[in-house]
């Protein structure tokens with residue numbers, strides 16, 4: 001099938017290349033000329049394992065091209081909208097400027113029978129509004145097909161999703177949309193991927209409630225970590241033990257410096273704002289608490305560093321291991337790790353931060369920080385070491401080797417990803433979150 005993908009960020013670029021892998025012919029469209037020129041050369045504008053490989057093979061096959069010209073969407077049967085919906089400046093609500101602009105720009109190039117497919121995460125009610133706009137300006141239909149990909153596993157999550165959700169219109173247009181989407185996702189359908197066909201509002205809500213649930217799970221375990229800290233209990237064992245209950249499950253129960261990234265934080269805030277608009281603010285008022293618990297973890301990690309230095313961080317060297325919001329990503333949007341580095345710098349510490357992938361993005365946002373490509377440079381003469389992104393490189397650090405570089409003997413494990421016994425045996429003071 002001929003597809004267009006409008007918006008070539010984390011979601012769109014992966015979607016475009018993955019759709020070619022599935023046998024389709026795709027044009028990727030974005031207003032950012034620099035991004036388009038990189039993608040056209042088969043280079044990914046961000047770090048995503050497996051993406052460069054499928055980009056290059058897709059371009060070589062002649063079935064993937066990129067352009068800044070929205071007119072080139074004409075002729076495609078399906079048009080995916082994958083632009084960003086960031087948090088509005090100074091507000092909790094989502095900024096829908098890019099979604100609205102993409103749809104408005106696309107309408108003149110839609111042909112009768114085309115299907116516009118929203119993938120961006122939007123406040124409930126957006127699809128119904130956009131459907132009216134599309135209906136007024138064309139003979140195309142709209143479906144809402146939320147995306148559940150995780151950064152770091154984006155290619156796999158797109159090609160082999162764990163479920164498909166189609167939000168479609170009532171009646172004939174809805175049936176047409178289902179049949180078109182089933183052709184787009186023919187391989188996933190053939191593999192018996194669970195499929196939920198529903199209305200627009202449910203499809204929109206599935207996405208935001210999934211992210212709200214994940215955020216709640218993480219903040220739940222971080223709240224337990226706070227209680228564990230007050231009682232000498234071990235939150236990692238607690239997570240294992242409750243996780244054996246299949247109704248609870250062990251995944252997303254890792255306590256630490258908390259969640260960040262371009263999705264979970266802004267999605268729970270946008271959900272709260274939308275619920276308030278709908279007069280149902282109290283239904284999701286707990287998400288404010290989830291947000292607050294999450295942000296407290298950053299305070300806690302900063303405080304542990306301050307305490308380790310007896311309250312005097314000024315001009316003390318602190319090695320910050322990790323900047324990305326999670327491993328296998330160079331994304332530093334709302335990254336707890338970067339936030340910890342910035343706050344310690346603000347307290348006057350001599351912060352030297354390192355990360356295998358996220359230094360360039362961190363430097364763009366915070367040029368005042370000192371970065372080291374080689375973790376050894378961050379560790380050398382450090383008074384305190386703090387791990388805030390659980391990259392394998394940091395998990396595998398050997399206490400004996402770090403002892404030869406660092407001056408101090410305190411390690412703060414902001415991701416509970418190290419073995420406390422190993423570090424203590426080597427003479428270190430180990431401090432995790434919710435771990436004795």
Ligand code: UGA
Pocket residue numbers: 121147148149150151152211214218251252253254255256257258259260261262263264325326
């Ligand atoms: C998240 C969802 O997991 C995806 O399903 C969704 O499609 C995506 O948002 C989106 O809306 O686009 P992502 O932001 O890539 O994906 O990252 P996650 O893997 O969910 O991690 C989010 C944050 O939670 C990270 O900072 C991670 O370190 C943190 N986390 C995760 C924990 O602190 N503890 C855990 O146990 C798990």
